[in-house]
Amino acid sequence: MIILEKQTEKKNLYQRISQDEFSVNKIKTSSMLSLNQFMEAEKRIKSKNLKVGIFLNSDQSLDCLKDKLELFSIIQINFKSFKDGRPFTMAKELRKLHLYNGEVRASGHILPDQFVFLLRCGFDNVEIDGKEKKEWIELYNMDEGLYYQP
Amino acid sequence: MYKYSEKDKKIIAGRVKQFRNQVQRRLNGKISEEEFKPLRLMNGLYLQLHAYMLRVAIPYGELSSRQLRKLAEIADKYDRGYGHFTTRQNIQFNWPKLPDVPDILEELSKVEMHAIQTSGNCIRNISADHLAGLTNDEVEDPRPWCEIIRKWSTFHPEFSFLPRKFKIAITGCENDRAAILVHDIGLKLIKKGSRIGFQVFVGGGQGRTPYIAKKINDFLLKKDLLNYLEAILTTYNQLGRRDNIYKARIKILVNQLGVEKFKELVDESFKKLSDKKLELNETTIQKIFKFFELPNIKHCNEKISISSNQKFNNWIKQNTIPHKILGNSIVLISLKSENRPPGDANSMQMYKLANIADKFSFGEIRVTHEQNLVLPHVKNSEIYEVWNELDKLELATPNIDLITDTICCPGMDYCALATARSIPISQQISNFFKDYGDQKKMGNIKIKISGCINACGHHHVGNIGILGLDRNGKEFYQITLGGSSKQDASIGQIVGPSFSSENLIIAIKKILQTYQKNKSSDKDDFMTVFRRIGIEEFKKNLYDNTGKTN
Numbered sequence: 161m162i163i164l165e166k167q168t169e170k171k172n173l174y175q176r177i178s179q180d181e182f183s184v185n186k187i188k189t190s191s192m193l194s195l196n197q198f199m200e201a202e203k204r205i206k207s208k209n210l211k212v213g214i215f216l217n218s219d220q221s222l223d224c225l226k227d228k229l230e231l232f233s234i235i236q237i238n239f240k241s242f243k244d245g246r247p248f249t250m251a252k253e254l255r256k257l258h259l260y261n262g263e264v265r266a267s268g269h270i271l272p273d274q275f276v277f278l279l280r281c282g283f284d285n286v287e288i289d290g291k292e293k294k295e296w297i298e299l300y301n302m303d304e305g306l307y308y309q310p
Numbered sequence: 311m312y313k314y315s316e317k318d319k320k321i322i323a324g325r326v327k328q329f330r331n332q333v334q335r336r337l338n339g340k341i342s343e344e345e346f347k348p349l350r351l352m353n354g355l356y357l358q359l360h361a362y363m364l365r366v367a368i369p370y371g372e373l374s375s376r377q378l379r380k381l382a383e384i385a386d387k388y389d390r391g392y393g394h395f396t397t398r399q400n401i402q403f404n405w406p407k408l409p410d411v412p413d414i415l416e417e418l419s420k421v422e423m424h425a426i427q428t429s430g431n432c433i434r435n436i437s438a439d440h441l442a443g444l445t446n447d448e449v450e451d452p453r454p455w456c457e458i459i460r461k462w463s464t465f466h467p468e469f470s471f472l473p474r475k476f477k478i479a480i481t482g483c484e485n486d487r488a489a490i491l492v493h494d495i496g497l498k499l500i501k502k503g504s505r506i507g508f509q510v511f512v513g514g515g516q517g518r519t520p521y522i523a524k525k526i527n528d529f530l531l532k533k534d535l536l537n538y539l540e541a542i543l544t545t546y547n548q549l550g551r552r553d554n555i556y557k558a559r560i561k562i563l564v565n566q567l568g569v570e571k572f573k574e575l576v577d578e579s580f581k582k583l584s585d586k587k588l589e590l591n592e593t594t595i596q597k598i599f600k601f602f603e604l605p606n607i608k609h610c611n612e613k614i615s616i617s618s619n620q621k622f623n624n625w626i627k628q629n630t631i632p633h634k635i636l637g638n639s640i641v642l643i644s645l646k647s648e649n650r651p652p653g654d655a656n657s658m659q660m661y662k663l664a665n666i667a668d669k670f671s672f673g674e675i676r677v678t679h680e681q682n683l684v685l686p687h688v689k690n691s692e693i694y695e696v697w698n699e700l701d702k703l704e705l706a707t708p709n710i711d712l713i714t715d716t717i718c719c720p721g722m723d724y725c726a727l728a729t730a731r732s733i734p735i736s737q738q739i740s741n742f743f744k745d746y747g748d749q750k751k752m753g754n755i756k757i758k759i760s761g762c763i764n765a766c767g768h769h770h771v772g773n774i775g776i777l778g779l780d781r782n783g784k785e786f787y788q789i790t791l792g793g794s795s796k797q798d799a800s801i802g803q804i805v806g807p808s809f810s811s812e813n814l815i816i817a818i819k820k821i822l823q824t825y826q827k828n829k830s831s832d833k834d835d836f837m838t839v840f841r842r843i844g845i846e847e848f849k850k851n852l853y854d855n856t857g858k859t860n
Contacts (some may be wrong), residue, residue, distance in 0.1 A: 219552075243348060243431070245471025249547045252468055257582055271341075273332065273349055280467035295340075302328055306321050308461040310587035 163265070165285035167297050172287070174213040174234060187212060192236060195220055205231055211262075218244045218268070222253065229260045236287070239268035251282035272299040280307070311374055311674065312457050312601045314422045321464070322419045325426060329353050330412040337409065352432060352470065354400075354425030355411055359726045364403045364411060365428040366418060368677045370438035370456040370480075371399035375664035375673040380421040382660035388414050392656040395645060397717055397768060398477065399437045399677045400428050404724055426464060431472045433463035433543070437479045439487045440678035443602060444686055446634045449499045450506050452480035452488070454598040455535070458590065462536050469543050473550030474558035476543070477515075479679075489679060489795035491523045492516055492771055494560045495542060502529050512542060512572070513564030516765035520801045521561040526573040532595065534580075536588040541580035545572070605672040605687065610637035612690045621708075622697050624746050628708040630693065633686075639693055641671075641685040642678075643700060644707040644715060648740045651733040652718040653681035659703050670696050680717055682710065712749040713757060713822075714740045717768050721761030721778060722785075728761035730778025730785040735759050735814065742815050752822060755836040758793070771795035773836045774821060775802040776814070787814050791821065791848055792840045803845050806853055817852060824851045 163170040174192040184201045187193070192213035193201065205212055213234040214225070218241075229235075235254065237247040247266060254260040266278050267287035272295045278286060288296060314322070329349075336346040350356075354365040366381070373381075381401055385393050388410050389403040396402055406414060418424055428435055436456040443451040459478060463469070469476075479493040490496025496511035508530040514523025530538050542560075549567075551557045564572045614626055631640040643663070646652050655663075667675050667685060670692050676684035683705075688696055700706040709715045716739055719725065721732030736759055743749050758772030762779075769775030775790035786808040793802030809817045824847060828839050840848070 242345070243471055244552060245431075245469070245473075245547055246552075248468040248471065249544055252544070253583070256585070271345060271349075273328070274471075277465075277467040277470060295335075299328075299331070302324070302331070304320060304324055306317055306324070307467075308321070308464050309466060310585060 161267075161287050162290045162293060163285050163287055164293060164296055166279070167300060169293065170285060174236075176215060189233065192234070195225075202228070202231075216250075218247050218250075222250055222258075226258055229254070229258055229262075232260075232262055234263040234265060235260070236265040236267055237283075239266065239270050242269050242271045242274060247283075248277065248281045251278070255282035272296040275300050276303045280309075311372055312369075312453075312598075318422070319419075322422075322424050322426075325353070325424065325465075326412060326415045326419055329415060333408060333412055348430055348471070351430035352427060353411075353415065354428035355406075355408075356429060357726070358404070358724055359722075359728075360724070361405050362408055362411070363724070364406045364414060364425055365396070365400045366403070366423060366425045367428045367435040368399045368401060368423075369435060369460050370442065370453045371440050371677040371679070372453065373675040373677060374421075375667040375675065377421045377423055378660050378664040378667070378675055380417065380423070382657040382664070384414055384417060385657040385660065392654055393660070394651070394720065395653040395655065395677050395681050395683070397679050397681060397719075397766065398435055399440075399679060400435055401677070402720075404720075429475070430470075431474050431476075432470050433466065433472075433476045433478065436460050436463070437477070437488060437493075437679055439481045439483070440676045440684055441487060441631070441640060442482055443604065444633055444640050445483070445631070447485055448482040449501050450482050451599070451602055452482040452497075452499060453602050454595070455480055455497070455499070457598055457601070458535070458595070459539065462539070462588075466543075469547060472543070472547055473552050474555070474560075476546075476560065478539075484797060486795075486797040486799075487679075489768075489771065489799075490514075491797075491799035492520070492768070492795055493523065495539065496523050500529065505531075507531050508535060510538065510542075513561040513569070514799075515559050515561040516768060516770045517559065518556055518763045518765075519562065520765070520770040521565060522799045522801065523561075524564065524569040526569060526576060533590050534584070535590060537584040538576075538580055540585075540588065541576045541583065544579050544583065545575045549575075604635070605674075607633070607635045607638055607672075607687050608689070609635050610689075610691075612637040614639065614690045614693055617694065621701070621706075622694065625697055625701075625706050625708040626693070628712065628746075628750075629706070629710045633688075635687075637690050639688050639690055641688050641693070641696060641700075642710045643683040643685065643705050644709050645682050645705075646709055646715050646736075646740065647704050647707045648714075648737070648744055649704070651720070651723075652716055652736050655683075659705060662699070662703055663705065666696060666699050680715065682715070708746055709749060711754045711756075713743050713752050713755050714749060715756075716740070717756070717758040717772070719760050719762075719767035721759075721767075725761060725766075727764055728778065729763075729780040730761050730787065732759045732761040732767055732776075732778055735776060735778070735787065735811065738811075738815055739818070752825075753835045756794075757818075768795065769793070770801050771799065772802060773840070774818065779808060781808075785811055787811065789814075789817060789821070791845055792837070794837060805845060806849055820852050821848055824848050 211233040498509040510527035511523035671685040718736040722728040758768040759776040760767035760769040771793040788808040790802030
């Protein structure tokens, strides 16, 4: 998998931790935690003044995290299906309502045709299969930057 | 009429290019049918029973003669020489081939038309009163507002993957001709003191679970329209159900939360997320309104002269309405003749109608949600000539609002979802009640026919609604009574066991007898009588006399 930010491939600085290997003491700034892992580790993250990544699925709500966003350097929202449009609203609310200015990443079942929509709602980059990179860039370049919405 | 700006043109052209790429990827096998489906649906392309179907938007029902000619040309070149006008002011072509569709879209773009968001789980074509701007009973013309919403909703980055489809309709007057109360959002322009704003209704719809929309805002300021719509859509996008396609429409959410709770969430989102940049200022609004000014219509005292031709006189009585400019008329063209499916027009009719519009109606045509067409501005002095031309094209059936002016979905003749045919039922009705005098005696009455519970033929809001069902491989028809899509909207009530197609006409006849018998004056229309006597009286006469007709 690669990280694509507009046309540029970016290094992935975060690792997810499987439940078997998970231990609160092992958490680093490069950890990408699930919601459950985060809740278990929240105290330590705060006491150590860490900033971590959080990995949410498109059917998980941001509501329980809205007062803790300063603990995250990245929020990754994973589409269960490209048809599930909730992450578009999640990204908008992160940016416009919660004024979150860390990184927001989309992953999971997403289509290159959604790239520009994702960026416009507040996502910074996408995690995709390296084989699809050309297609994603091609569709990104097809966008002429003309929109009806502000 | 609205004219595309350079930006509009570029956006539409960009879309054609993008769709060409998507079709290519599908044809090369790079994307699966499952992945292609929402992409093609956002361009109005369905896969039907026998072939693809392309649904082209006619925003707020307005067409120029040039656009109508292009539709005729497409019907000839890529289809089988006809098109079907729908209940949401679209036109459908039933036989295009997938590799041709990008070319069709490119041709449409040349006349400022498209198929964007005519299907799929996004905000659909915005529909309006087909008499917008033409009558005196209007608070304000809804078309400019439709155009403002059309722009805002086109390729909206947040709302292109909603839980389900989303339909918005607008009316500018109390007399609702746009069926706003059976839309996901219905907007009504109203006057409060000297100010004009919107009443906002939400959660109406038909399908398996019909609901009448509920009011959530009594007076929305014009400047806030887009921010408020955005708040409704944000709430729906987050909370609408995605686990069950039949429970995914906003009407289900509104009813599960309760309208008060839903309103509270919308108000909160509106308060917190309103964007200054989405606020509409007077200059922007006026710029759009400029496009919709009336053409240079002459005011005069000319009346329509009575003719010795009874056919013409009937047509004048039934199919014309006085225009707000004295000496002119609005002509309604019925697409409900005996010989064609409701809403169908062939390419020859479309070409010739475009010529008639050029000669007599400033090159303008409208499409109604009741699947008819309109010539909006015809001089009274030329109306006989117009009738004569329309009559030659079999477009002068005098039946607007009468029993044979049925609304009907394509049914099992075309649609993969249908459980029964609906077109033959509508044709049976047209044949049976073809005499104008007989129809006139029955007064205004709406029969609406759907070929399945998805209710594309609006049977829930038919004064008489007919729903086609499959019973062990046989077509049966359930009748509902008392539905209305007007300002007094109501959902029809099921009258009882369903009827075979042979017995259906007998049943309708008996229903009409009950109505006739219970009229207290000649002015009583079907709905007045129904609301006075209730369904039981109809049931009694229907089943007592026929026994078990099913």
